[in-house]
Protein backbone atom coordinates (compact mmCIF):
# COMPACT_ATOMS: atom_id res chain seq x y z
CA UNK A 1 0.00 0.00 0.00
CA UNK A 2 1.34 3.43 -0.91
CA UNK A 3 -0.12 6.44 0.83
CA UNK A 4 2.41 9.05 -0.27
CA UNK A 5 3.47 9.71 -3.83
CA UNK A 6 1.81 11.42 -6.72
CA UNK A 7 -1.60 12.97 -6.43
CA UNK A 8 -2.74 10.79 -9.30
CA UNK A 9 -1.92 7.51 -7.49
CA UNK A 10 -4.91 5.21 -6.96
CA UNK A 11 -5.83 2.68 -4.33
CA UNK A 12 -6.01 -0.08 -6.94
CA UNK A 13 -9.18 -1.42 -5.42
CA UNK A 14 -7.61 -1.80 -1.99
CA UNK A 15 -9.46 -1.25 1.25
CA UNK A 16 -7.83 0.31 4.29
CA UNK A 17 -9.21 0.43 7.83
CA UNK A 18 -8.68 3.58 9.91
CA UNK A 19 -9.55 3.25 13.59
CA UNK A 20 -10.59 6.49 15.27
CA UNK A 21 -11.62 7.84 11.87
CA UNK A 22 -13.40 10.83 13.38
CA UNK A 23 -10.37 11.96 15.40
CA UNK A 24 -7.88 14.61 14.34
CA UNK A 25 -5.23 12.27 12.97
CA UNK A 26 -7.74 9.68 11.76
CA UNK A 27 -9.70 12.25 9.78
CA UNK A 28 -6.62 13.39 7.91
CA UNK A 29 -5.66 9.81 7.08
CA UNK A 30 -9.19 9.08 5.81
CA UNK A 31 -9.10 12.23 3.66
CA UNK A 32 -5.71 11.34 2.14
CA UNK A 33 -6.65 7.70 1.51
CA UNK A 34 -9.86 8.73 -0.26
CA UNK A 35 -7.91 11.22 -2.36
CA UNK A 36 -5.58 8.39 -3.38
CA UNK A 37 -8.51 6.24 -4.44
CA UNK A 38 -8.60 3.75 -1.59
CA UNK A 39 -11.81 2.36 -0.19
CA UNK A 40 -11.83 3.21 3.51
CA UNK A 41 -13.45 1.48 6.44
CA UNK A 42 -13.38 3.95 9.31
CA UNK A 43 -14.18 2.96 12.87
CA UNK A 44 -15.99 5.39 15.14
CA UNK A 45 -17.81 4.78 18.39
CA UNK A 46 -21.00 6.37 17.10
CA UNK A 47 -21.45 6.72 13.33
CA UNK A 48 -24.51 8.92 13.89
CA UNK A 49 -22.69 11.44 16.10
CA UNK A 50 -22.64 14.88 14.46
CA UNK A 51 -18.92 15.15 15.26
CA UNK A 52 -18.28 12.55 12.56
CA UNK A 53 -20.36 14.33 9.90
CA UNK A 54 -17.30 15.93 8.31
CA UNK A 55 -16.17 12.49 7.15
CA UNK A 56 -19.22 12.04 4.94
CA UNK A 57 -18.45 15.35 3.24
CA UNK A 58 -14.97 14.29 2.12
CA UNK A 59 -14.35 13.86 -1.60
CA UNK A 60 -14.93 10.21 -2.47
CA UNK A 61 -16.68 9.43 0.81
CA UNK A 62 -20.06 8.78 -0.74
CA UNK A 63 -18.57 6.09 -2.96
CA UNK A 64 -15.72 4.64 -0.90
CA UNK A 65 -16.11 5.36 2.82
CA UNK A 66 -17.91 3.06 5.21
CA UNK A 67 -18.16 3.98 8.88
CA UNK A 68 -18.20 1.05 11.27
CA UNK A 69 -19.25 1.26 14.89
CA UNK A 70 -16.41 -0.06 17.06
CA UNK A 71 -15.13 0.60 20.53
CA UNK A 72 -11.53 -0.36 21.28
CA UNK A 73 -12.77 -2.67 23.99
CA UNK A 74 -14.99 -4.57 21.54
CA UNK A 75 -12.66 -7.03 19.84
CA UNK A 76 -15.41 -8.54 17.70
CA UNK A 77 -16.41 -5.16 16.26
CA UNK A 78 -12.77 -4.32 15.53
CA UNK A 79 -12.19 -7.71 13.93
CA UNK A 80 -15.21 -7.21 11.68
CA UNK A 81 -14.04 -3.74 10.66
CA UNK A 82 -10.52 -4.96 9.84
CA UNK A 83 -11.49 -8.23 8.13
CA UNK A 84 -10.46 -8.26 4.48
CA UNK A 85 -8.62 -4.94 4.62
CA UNK A 86 -5.23 -4.56 2.97
CA UNK A 87 -3.94 -2.28 5.70
CA UNK A 88 -4.84 -0.71 9.03
CA UNK A 89 -4.06 2.69 10.50
CA UNK A 90 -4.69 2.42 14.21
CA UNK A 91 -5.25 5.95 15.49
CA UNK A 92 -8.09 5.44 17.97
CA UNK A 93 -6.85 6.03 21.46
CA UNK A 94 -8.40 7.15 24.71
CA UNK A 95 -6.94 10.58 25.47
CA UNK A 96 -5.99 11.38 29.02
CA UNK A 97 -4.81 14.67 30.43
CA UNK A 98 -3.19 12.81 33.30
CA UNK A 99 0.55 13.32 32.75
CA UNK A 100 1.28 10.28 34.89
CA UNK A 101 -0.92 7.86 33.00
CA UNK A 102 -0.69 6.14 29.67
CA UNK A 103 -3.86 6.46 27.68
CA UNK A 104 -4.25 2.82 26.69
CA UNK A 105 -3.41 1.54 30.14
CA UNK A 106 -6.22 3.60 31.67
CA UNK A 107 -9.00 1.66 30.01
CA UNK A 108 -7.30 -1.64 29.23
CA UNK A 109 -7.34 -1.15 25.48
CA UNK A 110 -6.97 -4.29 23.35
CA UNK A 111 -4.08 -2.43 21.74
CA UNK A 112 -2.20 -1.92 24.98
CA UNK A 113 0.35 -4.46 23.85
CA UNK A 114 1.41 -5.71 20.45
CA UNK A 115 0.30 -9.30 20.94
CA UNK A 116 -3.31 -8.31 21.40
CA UNK A 117 -3.21 -6.09 18.30
CA UNK A 118 -1.91 -9.03 16.24
CA UNK A 119 -4.64 -11.20 17.73
CA UNK A 120 -7.33 -8.77 16.54
CA UNK A 121 -5.83 -8.31 13.07
CA UNK A 122 -5.52 -12.06 12.35
Ligand SMILES: NC(=O)c1ccc[n+]([C@@H]2O[C@H](COP(=O)([O-])OP(=O)(O)OC[C@H]3O[C@@H](n4cnc5c(N)ncnc54)[C@H](OP(=O)(O)O)[C@@H]3O)[C@@H](O)[C@H]2O)c1
Pocket residue numbers: 019020021022023024025026044045046070071072073091092093094095107
Ligand atom coordinates in the same frame (compact mmCIF):
# COMPACT_ATOMS: atom_id res chain seq x y z
N1 LIG B 1 -4.77 21.25 15.99
C1 LIG B 1 -5.99 20.77 16.12
O1 LIG B 1 -6.93 21.33 15.62
C2 LIG B 1 -6.19 19.50 16.89
C3 LIG B 1 -7.45 18.93 16.97
C4 LIG B 1 -7.60 17.73 17.66
C5 LIG B 1 -6.49 17.16 18.26
N2 LIG B 1 -5.28 17.76 18.16
C6 LIG B 1 -4.12 17.17 18.77
O2 LIG B 1 -3.75 16.02 18.08
C7 LIG B 1 -3.54 14.99 19.05
C8 LIG B 1 -3.73 13.67 18.43
O3 LIG B 1 -5.04 13.60 17.87
P1 LIG B 1 -5.74 12.24 17.86
O4 LIG B 1 -6.35 12.06 16.52
O5 LIG B 1 -4.81 11.18 18.38
O6 LIG B 1 -6.82 12.44 19.02
P2 LIG B 1 -8.38 12.70 18.92
O7 LIG B 1 -8.69 13.69 17.89
O8 LIG B 1 -8.84 12.93 20.32
O9 LIG B 1 -8.93 11.30 18.41
C9 LIG B 1 -8.92 10.19 19.24
C10 LIG B 1 -9.80 9.15 18.58
O10 LIG B 1 -9.79 8.01 19.39
C11 LIG B 1 -11.10 7.57 19.51
N3 LIG B 1 -11.28 6.83 20.74
C12 LIG B 1 -11.01 7.22 22.00
N4 LIG B 1 -11.33 6.26 22.87
C13 LIG B 1 -11.83 5.23 22.14
C14 LIG B 1 -12.36 3.96 22.46
N5 LIG B 1 -12.44 3.51 23.72
N6 LIG B 1 -12.78 3.17 21.46
C15 LIG B 1 -12.72 3.60 20.18
N7 LIG B 1 -12.25 4.79 19.80
C16 LIG B 1 -11.80 5.61 20.79
C17 LIG B 1 -11.97 8.78 19.47
O11 LIG B 1 -13.24 8.38 19.05
P3 LIG B 1 -14.57 9.12 19.52
O12 LIG B 1 -14.82 10.16 18.50
O13 LIG B 1 -15.59 8.07 19.53
O14 LIG B 1 -14.32 9.74 20.87
C18 LIG B 1 -11.25 9.61 18.44
O15 LIG B 1 -11.68 9.31 17.15
C19 LIG B 1 -4.52 15.30 20.16
O16 LIG B 1 -4.16 14.67 21.36
C20 LIG B 1 -4.39 16.81 20.21
O17 LIG B 1 -3.27 17.19 20.99
C21 LIG B 1 -5.13 18.91 17.47
